[in-house]
Amino acid sequence: MADRPIRYRYAGKAAQGFQRFAASKPPEFLIGLYRSMLRIRRIEEAIERRYREDQMKTPIHLVIGQEGTAVGCCAALRHADLLYTSHRTHGGYLAKGGDLRAMLCEMHCRVNGCVGSRGGSMHLVDKRVGMAGTSAIVGGAVPIATGAALAAQMKGEDRVVVTLIGDATTEEGVTSESLNFAALRGLPIVFFCENNFYSVQSPLDVRQPPRSIRAWAESHGMAACTVDGVNVLAVREATSAAVARARAGEGPTFIEAEVYRFRAHGGAGDDSHTGYRAVAEREAWEAVCPIAIFGGYLTSAGLLGDAAVAEMEGRIADEIDEAFAFALASPYPTEADLLRHVYAE
């Protein structure tokens, strides 16, 4: 079967885009961002590799290809800031500081999972690190995050809320309603849209008219910008500016970042071969992998060498192996756990 035509092309500058952001940053900070993205990638690959063993009885939505947005966005946040996400939780959870063991226990349906085997992959929550909530209903977490921002504003807390949403989230009426209210009240919130062009297998241009998502957001009366989603530094910079504005009481910001999902909407592996998107399109985006191009930049800048990368890879692999072993050795919940927390005391 002939490949489909390419619909969505990368419009950024790839490695050429780093210089203007990197100059003022300490090397350890830059290397830390690289390590965070690499760690998420390797964790996702390990999950994907082991998924067929059927020990993780949970729907998965891998973030492979979208590490630049999760890491860049969370790098602009403080520990006390809150993150709310959609069903695609892994990147945000890990980037916000969520515990890997607790995540893998959750995915293996163990009682010591981050939410006690009540949520699974789509509901990784850890309030201790500000991973505050998720929704498996597209747009469902958007008003919740808006309400969290209202609470922060009313209590006078120095706290910003970020919600990671997708392109399809902007089609839900509740998102428009939430943006309206956030703008009306000048809430300390950042709506961060990872536009990966597909909702499950439905392309953006059959779902939205040819106008930018940024323009749509701006029409709600808030600051809005676009950023190169594969450029972790640009993402971090844009988010920092939005967070600073929110913290200063200057209201919400909407950020649109174009990214690409290298894998299927759900499950292990890619599904481009089924014909809804071009294999060549995925390959073109893989050529601007957010980790590879940033690694390439750091190498060319003399900040990262082969030995350092090898050591990093080794540590990450050890951590992943240990966390999987821990999860597999952890106990399952019992029937006595079932009806706990239906109602709060």
Add this chain to the structure above:
Amino acid sequence: MPWDEGLVNSLVYDRPDPGEGRVMSYVGAINEALTIALDSDPSVLVLGQGVDDPSAMFGTTRGLQDRFGLRRVFDTPLSEEAMMGVSAGAAMNGMRPVYMHNRPDFVLLAFNQLVTHAPKFHFMDNGQTTVPMVVWAAIGRGWGSGAQHSQAIHGMLLGVPGLKIVMPSTPHDAKGLLLAAIMDNNPVCVFEHRWLMKKDGVVPERPYRVPIGKGICRRRGRDLTIVGASHAIELGAQAAALLASEGIEAEVIDLRTIKPLDESIVLESLHRTGRLLVVDTAWATGGVCAEVGCLAAEKGFRDLKAPVGRVGLPDAPAPAGFTLEQFYYPDAPRIAEAARGLMRA
């Protein structure tokens, strides 16, 4: 004539005995509960379309914004789903929102948040979060309210785990149940009835809470049990008075809370009387009538001397015209007639 004000004003209720305590209006009791809550707890906020307008949500919110300020008592955009989610998100982050709607029909717009989000989070995140919020609405009846302004939706919510639903029938309970709902750490729906709004009653001045999940016996009787909540209790009590003149002694059980249901008060009464008539302001199908009827079949079968009777709305939308309304809505004579039928069975 403002909407159904004239109709509600024309309703005749028994006058309370001032010797028993301070007499106040139903609306005044709700206003007092909101005032106490706002005054005693800075995390309480009151929002809803028109809470600060001249009609002040039937008068229940009158003066609150002047006293407690624009930030804590505020009008909302017409964005029911978002504002329900905003309420949940604020509740998850330390606030106690009371989100008011002048009709339950508008709550239906927010079912994604009310059903799929707010009552689920505490369970889904293994008890990390509580969602202390109140959703308040007044069921309409008559004066052309029709199919879309008089729906009593509580039956649809009985099957939603994590929600609590209270339905006061007196000014005393309107205050005490609302205060209990506001201080509860779960999402609580308070469904009022428009026709109770001109009922006066004895209302203690002090703050007090009517316990959620407990019913109360309104009238003792040996022949049959009439059980219901809200305005159905008013009709049930009127029917019991009619029956008494014929020598039939009906016991009237006010559920006060329909979720979680006080099973023991129903079963104990049924044990004494052997006959059960369930009355409700909503459809007889699939709601309080069905649930309480099933309770009797499941756990009170041996006590039943007659089949369980149900008096609710027919399985049809509410008509708007006043002649059709008379055929549609149950009244005291029809409840009394159903009771006589049970006595003959």
